[in-house]
Amino acid sequence: MTVAHRCPGANRAKGLFIKTYGCQMNQYDSGRMARVLADSGYREVSRADEAELVILNTCHIREKATEKVFSELGRLRRLKAEAAARGGRVMLAVAGCVAQAEGEEITARAPWVDMVFGPQSYHRLPELVVKAGAMRADGITGARLVDTEFSVESKFDHLPAQPATRASAFLTVQEGCDKFCSFCVVPYTRGAEVSRSAAEVLEEARRLVTSGAREITLLGQNVNAWHGQGTAGGEWTLGELIAALAGVGGLDRIRYTTSHPRDMDETLIAAHRDVPKLMPYLHLPVQSGSDRVLRAMNRRHGTGLYLKTVERLRAARPDLALSSDFIVGHPGETEQDFEATLDLVREVGYAQAYSFRYSPRPGTPAAARAQVPDAVKAERLARLQALLNEQQHAFNRRAEGTVQPVLVERGTDRSGQLVGRGPYMQAVHFDGPDRLIGSLVRVRIVRGLAKSLSGRLVPGPSQEENCRP
Numbered sequence: 468m469t470v471a472h473r474c475p476g477a478n479r480a481k482g483l484f485i486k487t488y489g490c491q492m493n494q495y496d497s498g499r500m501a502r503v504l505a506d507s508g509y510r511e512v513s514r515a516d517e518a519e520l521v522i523l524n525t526c527h528i529r530e531k532a533t534e535k536v537f538s539e540l541g542r543l544r545r546l547k548a549e550a551a552a553r554g555g556r557v558m559l560a561v562a563g564c565v566a567q568a569e570g571e572e573i574t575a576r577a578p579w580v581d582m583v584f585g586p587q588s589y590h591r592l593p594e595l596v597v598k599a600g601a602m603r604a605d606g607i608t609g610a611r612l613v614d615t616e617f618s619v620e621s622k623f624d625h626l627p628a629q630p631a632t633r634a635s636a637f638l639t640v641q642e643g644c645d646k647f648c649s650f651c652v653v654p655y656t657r658g659a660e661v662s663r664s665a666a667e668v669l670e671e672a673r674r675l676v677t678s679g680a681r682e683i684t685l686l687g688q689n690v691n692a693w694h695g696q697g698t699a700g701g702e703w704t705l706g707e708l709i710a711a712l713a714g715v716g717g718l719d720r721i722r723y724t725t726s727h728p729r730d731m732d733e734t735l736i737a738a739h740r741d742v743p744k745l746m747p748y749l750h751l752p753v754q755s756g757s758d759r760v761l762r763a764m765n766r767r768h769g770t771g772l773y774l775k776t777v778e779r780l781r782a783a784r785p786d787l788a789l790s791s792d793f794i795v796g797h798p799g800e801t802e803q804d805f806e807a808t809l810d811l812v813r814e815v816g817y818a819q820a821y822s823f824r825y826s827p828r829p830g831t832p833a834a835a836r837a838q839v840p841d842a843v844k845a846e847r848l849a850r851l852q853a854l855l856n857e858q859q860h861a862f863n864r865r866a867e868g869t870v871q872p873v874l875v876e877r878g879t880d881r882s883g884q885l886v887g888r889g890p891y892m893q894a895v896h897f898d899g900p901d902r903l904i905g906s907l908v909r910v911r912i913v914r915g916l917a918k919s920l921s922g923r924l925v926p927g928p929s930q931e932e933n934c935r936p
């Protein structure tokens with residue numbers, strides 16, 4: 468191998484700092500952005516003030532999420548000014564869903580931003596960075612380059628895959644949403660539903676496993692709407708894709724998120740019965756327990772379909788743990804509607820759930836309707852959360868005394884303590900040596916706490932069997 472002579476500093480890597488907001492798909496995308504920029508000489512650093520390029524990968528789902536981005540941009544303005552005073556230049560980019568939704572409004576509100584690009588432009592990133600770098604930027608004024616095109620080419624064909632950095636890895640199989648719920652920005656920020664081919668997904672899964680992943684979570688805004696050409700011709704559903712993924716040697720666990728109740732088809736339900744690697748946990752958002760509100764939300768399902776689906780899932784996998792998202796105070800929600808949500812929660816029984824106050828989003832149909840007062844939303848949210856917390860704690864307590872296979876994720880702030888996830892997505896804390904990080908161990912659950920489990924390591928190899936609570 469010959470090594471070309473270079474001037475000192477010529478091949479010095481430039482610092483890249485990515486701050487990620489929002490959902491798991493943003494985390495996955497940030498990994499891919501880092502990977503594509505590594506090919507252009509950028510190396511990730513852990514602090515913004517060590518970086519020459521700062522990317523905020525943003526979320527637009529609720530007002531609070533968006534406001535966080537603008538306050539961070541205010542802080543980064545000072546960072547840019549300090550670098551400029553030293554004769555240096557920090558480039559600042561806004562990516563993700565706020566970028567897609569607000570585009571030029573971002574550069575109008577924060578003119579020190581150099582680049583704004585949406586989730587469908589990430590494969591053009593190296594080119595954008597070079598272009599913005601060459602543009603004149605006086606003092607802290609940014610280059611103000613905006614790219615929010617939904618391109619016809621698939622970014623997946625152009626973005627290098629990210630090797631697994633942890634034992635649990637994400638893999639995007641589907642992006643975008645065609646459902647248009649009345650409250651939601653995702654169809655506008657992520658665009659129309661696109662599925663990747665089974666061959667591409669299987670190849671990326673094999674690569675992730677080779678680089679250390681033992682668990683893969685398939686991602687999509689509507690992951691169970693995934694459909695694509697199977698490896699032996701013919702169209703596959705997500706259930707069939709999962710069955711094929713189970714054949715990847717070295718992969719121990721498969722999960723998928725987020726599903727829409729309407730797209731929970733027979734093959735996917737069957738996969739919960741037939742594929743042991745498919746973990747017994749499902750995030751299946753229902754949003755509300757009132758059929759009237761579900762209609763106003765344009766959810767395209769009622770409580771009947773949801774409850775029937777839960778029943779079929781539990782028949783296929785009796786120990787399946789369920790999670791959901793709820794919105795309280797959607798326009799038109801009455802006290803009676805809200806009580807129907809509490810009833811549905813009692814009927815289903817959740818292992819955990821996320822609940823939010825309705826947040827009006829610009830450009831979505833529900834934002835233009837008469838709003839439920841904030842105080843009413845707050846009061847309803849507190850009641851719902853009290854019930855959900857109670858259910859979660861009871862679910863956690865039921866695990867006491869069982870032995871669970873835990874995929875060890877990392878150490879905690881307490882020296883000698885590790886944390887990992889059990890099959891039902893519960894965080895499990897226990898004492899053990901760091902060398903266990905990334906492996907599957909068995910833990911006897913001693914206590915089921917409000918939000919997590921704690922237990923003791925059981926010596927010997929992990930066994931997925933005999934571990935169900």
Ligand code: SAH
Pocket residue numbers: 490528529650651652653687688689724725726752754792793794823824825826827828
């Ligand atoms: N199907 C998607 C949902 C994304 S948004 C997915 O892949 O995860 C996640 C959750 O945020 C939704 O299920 C909904 O409960 C909540 N949400 C979306 N828009 C909202 C809004 N305007 N106000 C409050 N919560 C909202």
Ligand code: SF4
Pocket residue numbers: 644645646647648651652653654688689727
């Ligand atoms: Fe948003 Fe509804 Fe699509 Fe989920 S299904 S991403 S909530 S529009």
Ligand code: F3S
Pocket residue numbers: 488489490491492493525526527528563564652653656657688
């Ligand atoms: Fe947020 Fe976009 Fe994900 S709005 S939740 S980052 S799809």
